[in-house]
Amino acid sequence: MTSPRPIEVERLSRKFGDFVADDEISFAVAPGEIYGLLGPNGAGKTTLIRMLTTLLPPTSGTARIEGHDIVREKSAVRRAIGTVSQAQTTDENLTARENLAVQGKMYGLWGRALRERIEHRLKQVGLWERRGQIARHLSGGMRRRLEIARGVLHRPRVLFLDEPTTGLDPQSRRAIWDMFGELRSHDPELAIILTTHQMEEADHLCDRIAILDAGKILCEDSPAALKRDLATGERVELETDRAISEEDRRGIADEGASDVRFDSPTHVSFTARPGEATGRRVARLLELEGYHIVHLTIALATLEDVFFSYTGRALREAPPAP
């Protein structure tokens, strides 16, 4: 009998009146995996997380956390999960340590076990020195770290992170990314599901990503695979010292360049399939023909490009009106 997977979602849907926030979402997450849900604002990520954390009932479909049904076995689900939501759930009038003490009690921890756990987690997130500080006086990044400590205090099997670094400065963001890495190395069985609209975060942290738009999953794979499967992901810009001849222009196309465009006789830009080093081959070709390359830029495909290829829109734009 195989042990149940941390997260199994089957055609989960949520409607608000006529508006469909999540439309028959299905996926599964393995132990030790960091699974990302990437999508623009309004894609249905937070609603999905709320359903999986028993805060909102689904309108149809099922999901199981560690084998427990999210509708019928709510208590078991709640015991197995930790959540770091977008809202501030730490009480601003309590100190860092008091916040964790209150949280721990709600999971049945108390006494010495609770104290030891609090110390361990506060040290893990780098807030031990500030354990006596009132939460209101902590900076945004520290507050977020406290939320994360709160989420993992009771050693959940599954961790839900809803936009964990949104609104933070790049430095705090890095610090939190490093912390996730540490959490993972301490607890290799922990399954993490992460929602974000920032592609660098999904790219950097996740083992697999599902791209979500308007309540539907568009594609699902590892970041590398998603980018690799793009036909036109890599963007190359080349500037030469003299005008490129017609013959050589055809040569560029032969190497596998698409959407070839000449901004000027000496300036060419095109797209190519990622991973085939088309840009370098074209540059090599031109050099062999006697051109001198003044300038070469290769922009690798990003998840933003993946999203664009599916929807025709940028990740940061608002979704079209229903």
Added chain:
Amino acid sequence: MLALLGIAAIGQRAFLTLWRQPVLVVSTMIFPLVYLVVLGNAMNRPLESVPLAVVDEAGNAYSAECRRGVLALETGRRLVTASFVGDRASALDGLRRGRYRGVWILPFGLSPRGPAPSFIADNTDRFSVETLERALRQVWQEVSAPRDVAPAAAAVQLDAYPYLDYLTYLGPAVVCLAIFMGSMVSGGLQVLEDRMFGYHEGYLVTPITTGTLVAGNVLAGALVASLAGGLVLAAILVITPLSVAGGTSVAAAAATVFLTSTAIAALWFLLFARARSASLLRGMFGIINVLLFFPSGALYPVESYPSWLLSISAVDPLTYGVRALRNLLLRGAAPRAVFSDWVFLATFTVVSGVLTKVLFRREV
């Protein structure tokens, strides 16, 4: 110009915010009316149905006349609810227990030359006492006057309890007001505030049961309210002359404060169990204040209320709190006397708690 625009913008926002919440508009308009209706009917009404015990020890023509006079007061003016009690001791006992507001004793040998009737008043209720005393004096004057030349013996009035000034009389009322105010700042209402900021997500995802949530919040609210009530109780014990209160009475008073607090805290949570926004609370606070505090008999005797107001009093925890505190602190009653009030308060708390648990929707 910018200043004017700014003022206009703020005014516009305030108006729109109010207008988009119709419940708030309605409650704001209705509140003064509720205040007026309840207050008008709870206070300044002609006194009615004051319980009076009459002990006829004379058994002569004069006492019969007096008894007829009392019956006239009962049926005509409806001032009293008269009970004709056989012996003095049980009448006075009833007075001590709060069953009667006054005892009119017609002594053996009652006559215009003396002895005159004695009126023993529950002076913890000054409104009733003054009116009763005046009415009974008038009855005696009518009975005694036409038949004799010598001036009628003056009716005797005695106070059942040591003198109380109005401040002392108000003591129990103020304690209950403190409990009420204290209950507002914590407990179930905290959950409502949490919903506004998203804090509630933090504990709704934990394994604690809805029952735990309700019980915990009711207890928390009760503790805060008890603290407020307890402080005021301590204050009045110090600054007002409550000579009848003994050690056990004080302890019983503290227990009463706690039980009343739990009942009020449970009531608040129940009222707002399904509410989604805190602005509803702001609109309703005034109305609920009036509906809970004034019908409790804290300021004016309950017997005089119209029946619809009496039905509110019957379920209002503050009514029982005020009554119990009055018995314990002002009449020096033994704790046993307020057990029934305690039973009501405890039952009220449990029933409210269960209803709240059923109504509360544990979703975001």
